[in-house]
Amino acid sequence: MRVDGKIDYVELPGVDLPATKGFYARAFGWTFTDYGPSYTAFDNGGLDGGFNADPEDRAAAPLVILFATDLEAMEARVKAAGGSVTRPIYSFPGGRRFHFRDPSGNELAVFSEA
Template sequence: MRKTGKLDYIEMPAGGGSIDRVKAFYANAFSWSFTDYGPGYSAFNEGLDGGFDGNPDGNDKPLPVLFSEDLEATLKTVEDAGGKIVRPIFSFPGGRRFHFTDPAGNELAVWSET
């Protein structure tokens, strides 16, 4: 099974301080449970892992997150294929990642555990 490039996670916005309302909706509608990572982020594991980002500087659209076994090599491959890096590699709780846009303007992220 291919690992690099696998859709692995999705972040969805919960802007305007509505993260508690969003969590309550999904808990009540679908019985989802959550793991909070501070006041502005809450993760879920409901088939496809993901999280709600309620941080003021977070994305305003869903963010598909792909996995990579070699983050630097994948960044180069994305650039060589015509992707535009919009957020260089950075660390976050759980690993490192970068963000890019594809030729249609969709923003995605790629993450690695190391």
């Protein structure tokens, strides 16, 4: 159900759509709907969000964070799919996470609860 004032959609830059779609399909099982040659929408994602005010830890751009029950297994899937880990698994007060770049250069993170 769509609600006024709630985040409804996340749009990321896509430099190479075939490589980007292949990465997210292999790493996370996402599916896609193409809307012409230069736009694709992804399915299979829920959405929550937050703001990081830590000047030593916050991302320079919006950071999309995905969930994983087994963080080590997901990190292996990201690497096998062609992602580049930019920050290895680390702990924080709510759990653990790692950051990676997709084939288009977008930085995302994956977390698991404490």
